[in-house]
Amino acid sequence: MEGATTNICYNLLDRNVHDRKLGDKVAFFWEGNDPGDELTVTYRELLQRVCQFSNVLKSQGQKGDRVSIYMPMVVELVVAMLACVRIGAVHSIVFAGFSAESLCERIMDSQCSLVITADGFYRGDKLINLKLLADEALQKCREKGFPVEKCIMLRHLSKAAEDDLSSQCPPAKRSCPDLQVPWNPDVDLCWHALLRGASDVCEPEWVESEDPLFILYTSGSTGKPKGVLHSVSGYMLYTATTFKLVFDHQPDDVYWCTADIGWITGHSYITYGPLANGATSVLFEGLPTFPDVSRMWQIVDKYRVSKFYTAPTAIRLLMKYGSEPVQRYKRNSLKVLGTVGEPINPEAWQWYYTVVGEKRCPIVDTFWQTETGGHMLTPLPAATPMKPGSATFPFFGVVPAILNESGEELEGPSEGYLVFKQPWPGVMRSVYGNHSRFESTYFKKFPGYYVTADGCRRDKDGYYWITGRIDDMLNVSGHLLSTAEIESALVEHAAVVEAAVVGRPHPVKGESLYCFVTLTEGATLSGPLEAELRKQVREKIGAIATPDYIQNAPGLPKTRSGKIMRRVLRKIACDERDLGDISTLADSSVVEQLFRDRCLTTP
Numbered sequence: 001m002e003g004a005t006t007n008i009c010y011n012l013l014d015r016n017v018h019d020r021k022l023g024d025k026v027a028f029f030w031e032g033n034d035p036g037d038e039l040t041v042t043y044r045e046l047l048q049r050v051c052q053f054s055n056v057l058k059s060q061g062q063k064g065d066r067v068s069i070y071m072p073m074v075v076e077l078v079v080a081m082l083a084c085v086r087i088g089a090v091h092s093i094v095f096a097g098f099s100a101e102s103l104c105e106r107i108m109d110s111q112c113s114l115v116i117t118a119d120g121f122y123r124g125d126k127l128i129n130l131k132l133l134a135d136e137a138l139q140k141c142r143e144k145g146f147p148v149e150k151c152i153m154l155r156h157l158s159k160a161a162e163d164d165l166s167s168q169c170p171p172a173k174r175s176c177p178d179l180q181v182p183w184n185p186d187v188d189l190c191w192h193a194l195l196r197g198a199s200d201v202c203e204p205e206w207v208e209s210e211d212p213l214f215i216l217y218t219s220g221s222t223g224k225p226k227g228v229l230h231s232v233s234g235y236m237l238y239t240a241t242t243f244k245l246v247f248d249h250q251p252d253d254v255y256w257c258t259a260d261i262g263w264i265t266g267h268s269y270i271t272y273g274p275l276a277n278g279a280t281s282v283l284f285e286g287l288p289t290f291p292d293v294s295r296m297w298q299i300v301d302k303y304r305v306s307k308f309y310t311a312p313t314a315i316r317l318l319m320k321y322g323s324e325p326v327q328r329y330k331r332n333s334l335k336v337l338g339t340v341g342e343p344i345n346p347e348a349w350q351w352y353y354t355v356v357g358e359k360r361c362p363i364v365d366t367f368w369q370t371e372t373g374g375h376m377l378t379p380l381p382a383a384t385p386m387k388p389g390s391a392t393f394p395f396f397g398v399v400p401a402i403l404n405e406s407g408e409e410l411e412g413p414s415e416g417y418l419v420f421k422q423p424w425p426g427v428m429r430s431v432y433g434n435h436s437r438f439e440s441t442y443f444k445k446f447p448g449y450y451v452t453a454d455g456c457r458r459d460k461d462g463y464y465w466i467t468g469r470i471d472d473m474l475n476v477s478g479h480l481l482s483t484a485e486i487e488s489a490l491v492e493h494a495a496v497v498e499a500a501v502v503g504r505p506h507p508v509k510g511e512s513l514y515c516f517v518t519l520t521e522g523a524t525l526s527g528p529l530e531a532e533l534r535k536q537v538r539e540k541i542g543a544i545a546t547p548d549y550i551q552n553a554p555g556l557p558k559t560r561s562g563k564i565m566r567r568v569l570r571k572i573a574c575d576e577r578d579l580g581d582i583s584t585l586a587d588s589s590v591v592e593q594l595f596r597d598r599c600l601t602t603p
């Protein structure tokens with residue numbers, strides 16, 4: 001499509017409102033953290049709000065600028081992202097569960113000129129003072145010589161000024177005495193004040209097909225997150241088409257993807273794919289377990305959800321409570337169930353299929369990555385015979401292959417590296433600011449192929465089974481974490497000399513974090529030190545990366561060339577005595593010691 005121009009916001013909103021006459025159709029049923037906190041937004045209203053905010057953004061910046069968005073799951077998050085792309089600005093959404101340090105790193109890496117955030121939000125019972133975190137990030141940026149001039153803050157929990165009629169988000173029904181809303185008049189701008197008087201007419205900025213659309217950071221195996229860069233028309237085409245076919249989208253569907261927009265699943269399958277199709281979606285701010293473990297099914301019945309998309313970790317979590325909380329609700333509107341984020345174990349698949357879907361609903365197990373933009377391996381509902389735990393076959397136009405270590409393509413039933421042989425429209429275009437890292441990460445190991453870094457098995461019927469990451473990445477609750485990044489956070493603590501992190505299987509999260517730390521001379525791994533280390537990682541990366549186990553390791557198993565043997569550490573973490581070949585180990589006595597001192601407690 002090179003040489004053509006378009007605007008993705010125009011395709012998502014103007015076209016649906018004006019050409020397809022969907023103005024009165026609901027774009028989002030917003031369901032807040034607290035039951036009863038709800039809003040409905042039609043396509044016409046969404047277009048109007050996006051245009052108004054686009055005019056606000058135009059007064060603060062221009063086409064090509066990068067904008068960091070650090071917001072909870074509210075309608076205004078969608079408004080902010082679509083306003084960016086309407087004016088040709090590039091959004092970089094940072095999941096609101098990330099720490100101030102992570103936000104700072106991302107703002108600086110993408111050289112954002114503006115940050116959009118909110119005062120705070122509730123996750124279940126827990127208040128997150130988001131503005132406080134954003135301010136901390138901006139302070140860190142300033143200290144590192146990258147001052148961001150502007151920060152727009154939405155009032156989500158606190159009441160806007162009395163005379164503010166533009167605020168369409170009602171204050172949460174609970175009071176929030178612990179909410180802190182620091183205000184820096186040199187930098188901060190009020191979302192509601194900026195909107196007052198903003199026109200709701202805004203001509204979209206026509207951009208080139210290959211112009212950048214957004215940046216989304218994903219963990220990298222070196223520890224430094226990569227700014228995955230997607231471009232406009234390929235991503236638009238790919239998310240629109242995969243959404244339509246993989247969920248068999250029908251005009252009267254109510255679709256619900258439980259992901260957060262801060263992750264790629266939310267970008268592609270809450271915002272872009274569904275809106276491109278004129279779909280009606282549920283946008284949920286809360287948790288599957290709040291106020292109780294039947295919340296998901298209560299929401300399914302409330303909105304008569306027909307297509308439901310979630311992650312194996314959520315299914316495993318709810319499975320623990322049995323079928324009763326599910327059966328409290330009818331769920332007779334459900335037609336297709338989807339899963340994404342990590343391999344789904346057959347037990348969880350069976351529970352999802354029989355208990356949640358009552359064997360009426362096909363399950364689409366969608367394998368894809370931040371980098372791929374959209375689904376790569378997936379069944380088509382009711383058309384592809386399913387096998388529990390398999391993402392089945394490639395989507396149209398996707399050509400997978402399985403390679404051995406020497407890069408030879410394997411035929412028939414086989415296991416090896418999953419690669420793709422041919423480009424597809426949604427493939428990322430670069431790592432922001434580091435194109436050579438893009439080339440070396442994805443195209444160097446096996447020239448001529450895109451490397452997923454996942455292991456994969458193909459069975460005799462040609463079905464693909466993802467076996468998990470083969471780089472030093474861990475998948476905790478469907479989120480990829482870099483062991484190197486966690487290790488460097490641990491080592492920054494004065495008492496830690498060296499750290500090695502491995503995954504240990506966890507019944508709900510998929511993997512849990514088992515950390516080995518070598519302490520400085522004289523230091524002991526006491527309760528308070530453990531707590532400090534956990535806090536350290538939370539503050540550096542975010543709560544999702546909090547260590548589950550921390551073990552004192554006076555020595556780590558290393559090869560003679562000094563490489564830590566993670567394979568051995570994984571065995572120790574799982575208490576598996578069969579170590580395989582350890583002939584390259586420099587000093588085998590450390591292994592015995594580590595087995596003796598294993599963490600026995602379950603976190």
Ligand code: 7RM
Pocket residue numbers: 218264265339340341342343344365366367368369370371391452453454466468469475478479480
């Ligand atoms: C969409 C998303 C990507 C990694 C990927 C895999 C794992 C994702 C599945 C899966 C087995 C699936 N993007 N993964 N989906 N493994 N079956 N259906 O999750 O960039 O955050 O993660 O997630 O390891 O490489 S992601």
